[in-house]
Amino acid sequence: MSLSRRFEPHQTIVEEGQPADFLINVTAGTVKLFRTLSDGRVQIVGFLKRGDFLGVPAGGAYNVGAEAISPVETCNFSRPPFERLLNDNPTLEHRLFQMASNEVAAARDHLLLLGRKTARERVATFLNLMVDKAQCGHAATPCLDLPMTRAEIADYLGMTMETVSRVLGAFKSDGLISTTSPSEITLLNPDRLKKVAEGEA
Amino acid sequence: MSLSRRFEPHQTIVEEGQPADFLINVTAGTVKLFRTLSDGRVQIVGFLKRGDFLGVPAGGAYNVGAEAISPVETCNFSRPPFERLLNDNPTLEHRLFQMASNEVAAARDHLLLLGRKTARERVATFLNLMVDKAQCGHAATPCLDLPMTRAEIADYLGMTMETVSRVLGAFKSDGLISTTSPSEITLLNPDRLKKVAEGEA
DNA sequence: CGCATCGTTGAGGTTGGTCAATCCCTGTGG
DNA sequence: CCACAGGGATTGACCAACCTCAACGATGCG
Numbered sequence: 001m002s003l004s005r006r007f008e009p010h011q012t013i014v015e016e017g018q019p020a021d022f023l024i025n026v027t028a029g030t031v032k033l034f035r036t037l038s039d040g041r042v043q044i045v046g047f048l049k050r051g052d053f054l055g056v057p058a059g060g061a062y063n064v065g066a067e068a069i070s071p072v073e074t075c076n077f078s079r080p081p082f083e084r085l086l087n088d089n090p091t092l093e094h095r096l097f098q099m100a101s102n103e104v105a106a107a108r109d110h111l112l113l114l115g116r117k118t119a120r121e122r123v124a125t126f127l128n129l130m131v132d133k134a135q136c137g138h139a140a141t142p143c144l145d146l147p148m149t150r151a152e153i154a155d156y157l158g159m160t161m162e163t164v165s166r167v168l169g170a171f172k173s174d175g176l177i178s179t180t181s182p183s184e185i186t187l188l189n190p191d192r193l194k195k196v197a198e199g200e201a
Numbered sequence: 202m203s204l205s206r207r208f209e210p211h212q213t214i215v216e217e218g219q220p221a222d223f224l225i226n227v228t229a230g231t232v233k234l235f236r237t238l239s240d241g242r243v244q245i246v247g248f249l250k251r252g253d254f255l256g257v258p259a260g261g262a263y264n265v266g267a268e269a270i271s272p273v274e275t276c277n278f279s280r281p282p283f284e285r286l287l288n289d290n291p292t293l294e295h296r297l298f299q300m301a302s303n304e305v306a307a308a309r310d311h312l313l314l315l316g317r318k319t320a321r322e323r324v325a326t327f328l329n330l331m332v333d334k335a336q337c338g339h340a341a342t343p344c345l346d347l348p349m350t351r352a353e354i355a356d357y358l359g360m361t362m363e364t365v366s367r368v369l370g371a372f373k374s375d376g377l378i379s380t381t382s383p384s385e386i387t388l389l390n391p392d393r394l395k396k397v398a399e400g401e402a
Numbered sequence: 403c404g405c406a407t408c409g410t411t412g413a414g415g416t417t418g419g420t421c422a423a424t425c426c427c428t429g430t431g432g
Numbered sequence: 433c434c435a436c437a438g439g440g441a442t443t444g445a446c447c448a449a450c451c452t453c454a455a456c457g458a459t460g461c462g
Contacts, residue, residue: 035309035310035312035313037313037317037318037399037400038399038400038401039400039401041317041400042317043312043313043316043317045309045312045313056302056305057298057299057302059306063306063309064309086295087291090288090291090294093291093294093295093298094287094294096298097258097294097297097298097301098258100298100301100302100305101257101258101301103305104257104301104304104305104308105260105264107246107305107308107309107311107312108236108246108264108265108308109236110308110312111236111244111246111308111311111312111315112236112238112244112246114312114315114316114359115244115315115356115358115359116238116242116243116244116359117238117242118417118418119417119418149439149440149441150440150441150442151440151441155316157316158315158316158317159418159419160418160419160420161440161441161442162418162419162420162421162441162442162443163417163418163419165441165442165443166418166442166443168442169442169443181427182426182427182440182441182442198238198239199238199239199240199242200239200240319449319450320449320450350407350408350409351408351409351410352408352409360450360451361450361451361452362408362409362410363409363410363411363450363451363452364449364450364451366409366410366411367410367411367450369410370410370411382459383408383409383410383458383459403462404461404462405460405461405462406459406460406461406462407458407459407460407461408457408458408459408460409456409457409458409459410455410456410457410458411454411455411456411457412453412454412455412456413452413453413454413455414451414452414453415450415451415452415453416449416450416451416452417448417449417450417451418447418448418449418450419446419447419448419449420445420446420447420448421444421445421446421447422443422444422445423442423443423444423445424441424442424443424444425440425441425442425443426439426440426441426442427438427439427440427441428437428438428439428440429436429437429438430435430436430437430438431434431435431436431437432433432434432435432436
């Protein structure tokens with residue numbers, strides 16, 4: 001009833017509009033979820049990490065595509081037995097309901113970002129978000145290892161990779177961050193970065 | 202345990218960050234949900250109509266503000282008894298879970314819109330969405346009566362009211378819509394408008 | 403009738419996008 | 433060991449979509 005699978009970076013996990021036969025739990029790695037327009041424009045709607053679910057109800061088809069960013073392991077539950085499990089186990093459904101509610105809340109933050117924030121604010125918000133997710137935030141100058149490319153960051157933030165790159169460059173000049181490689185970013189001043197993210201700097 | 206309330210247009214229903222003491226069910230009218238930045242920028246994250254809920258879990262505080270657009274009636278459930286009701290009634294929780302999943306799907310459409318669509322595409326998408334919600338879509342040339350102002354449409358679409366106005370003007374010149382008053386819009390060519398919404402025209 | 407709110411229209415500016423060249427790093431094969 | 437290829441990242445010059453600011457028109461209400 002549960003099936004384990006592996007995916008390499010760039011590999012497709014589910015395609016938009018595909019019948020949602022499985023409920024997928026990510027057990028390792030990072031996954032991007034996205035929606036696309038017919039001419040190729042992409043919007044990444046979220047990243048999944050260990051413990052996150054994909055394919056929660058929402059009708060008979062996945063409403064997003066999913067692709068592995070780093071090497072990914074998943075645990076796939078075929079739907080009918082899973083639905084039965086839910087019926088017999090209200091606590092589990094309660095748990096999923098909580099997760100769905102958190103997703104709604106996260107989506108609303110994302111909507112504010114895409115609808116109303118400037119490029120600087122978007123990138124700053126993104127960095128803060130990544131720090132929170134990585135739970136390395138207790139350090140005075142937390143250090144990130146981003147699994148995604150500049151283009152993927154751009155697709156998450158509703159901008160172009162060039163602008164992402166320029167803004168990160170500006171943050172470096174401003175002494176807000178430092179980098180060893182493109183994927184390794186240290187936040188030199190988390191407090192100020194939080195203010196930038198909210199448009200207060 | 203359940204409390205009925207009325208709100209006039211412009212009246213605040215809940216404030217962002219307020220403790221979420223009630224779960225609110227809209228029984229009549231239209232409500233806007235929004236998030237704001239400290240400098241006054243607003244993003245509307247959704248509209249509620251009859252049957253929609255506000256204040257579903259998501260922790261101890263509302264993560265959005267809510268304001269009446271048209272005269273609104275609500276039914277407020279104080280939280281502790283409602284939680285008990287949920288525990289005793291898995292079917293009800295199942296129902297709310299479905300609604301939350303639908304909300305996630307809607308939010309993802311909205312993210313694609315805000316992150317990647319042009320002004321024309323945004324307005325076209327909005328009109329289509331309103332037709333669907335109003336269920337007057339079976340007519341060959343469905344007619345809308347929008348309860349919200351141009352500024353509110355703009356805040357939903359992540360643009361300015363001027364641009365909304367200009368795009369609607371362009372749609373009129375293109376023969377896509379006609380208007381009797383600013384709030385009354387007839388879709389003269391729903392099929393083509395759908396294509397515009399997806400960037401295929 | 404006059405005020406207030408909403409909507410429309412116009413002129414001009416700015417942010418971020420586009421297009422293109424270059425850099426950097428890593429892996430590969432001669 | 434080094435040349436080269438290829439993907440990602442960076443940088444620059446230019447451009448356009450949309451925003452800003454401001455004036456004006458319509459509608460409704462006291």
